[in-house]
Amino acid sequence: MICIECTHPVESLYTQYSDTNIRSTVCPSCNKFADKYIEHDQVNIAIDLVLLKPQAFRHMVFNVLSVGDSDQLHPQTRRIWVLTTLFDVYLVWATVEKTPNKSPMDNYILSLGALHQYLYFIFQCVCHSAVIHMTTRALARYWLGWTRPNALSTALLMSSASKLFPILMLIWSYDVPIASKVVAWAVIIHEVEALRTVLNCGYIRAAVMIAIAESLSFGLSDYCLPALHAVLDQKLL
Incomplete structure (x- = not known):
């Protein structure tokens, strides 16, 4: 304490x-x-x-x-992670469905059954979260000598709880791409503030750490996962 x-x-x-x-x-x-x-x-x-x-x-x-x-994860922290991940799946799924100019990969995923779509998007969201946490934990240890990685993950999960804000908007039509982008930027701003507060570092260093983590996560979700899915699909055929 x-x-x-x-x-x-x-x-x-x-x-x-x-x-x-x-x-x-x-x-x-x-x-x-x-x-x-x-x-x-x-x-x-x-x-x-x-x-x-x-x-x-x-x-x-x-x-x-x-x-x-x-430095252990609190049981409530695990529940927060599950809740934010499931809601993130909904946001990503809705965004892909409402995007007017879909990529061939998106069209292919949406042509599959609902269960296959859900499994793909939940795998994508879990990978995104894992990359963010592992990258920031590694950078915090390398740059700042931080020795409490789970406390850092707890801070990131608290900041990502802003993904739950749109639940208050469910009485209106929320499934639009611009809404998910606003939520994504809100999460990034909260992540920077969480790192700055917990690590006791400046805004620039916290922003650089989040930028690196988000860039790696973007590359994974937009390039690596679709490529892997395409390769596996070709082998199954």
Whole structure:
């Protein structure tokens, strides 16, 4: 656990004297409350995450979605990954279907059965997520000597939760390409802020890391996966 204001380690976030008497811990370094969000509800925390407040990211990554002092993925983090991946599949699938000028590969995928389409898009989204996480973890360790890769992945998953925002728009027609592009850029902005906050680095370095990761992921999803699918399809024929 850390102070969300200055990142100084603390032993506890609060002291409970009785059922109705709880006192928040004051950070010995900055003399502020170590984590003000322990008294906030989830809605306020979610709003501050959307507003890219560093304290909200630190609260979630280091004080909520952490397993003691070890670098292990919290069970709730795994559930967030499953939820964002499934919703990402919907976004990618809808975008491909609504794109007016489809590539031959897209037309071929859409000509297959629904199950085959779903498996292809979920594999594509899982590969995209894996490349983003592995690349940023490797760059963080190489450039900054970061030794908590799972904490970094937790921060990236929290930032990618903005993919869930369009669920509020389901009462309107959402399946348009421009909407998915807006969501994609929102996710990238949140990813940069998450890296800057968790790694305590500048915006330029965080943006470069995300740019490299997104470029590798783009190359994988747009070139490598279709080529692999075409080769396997030829062998099956």
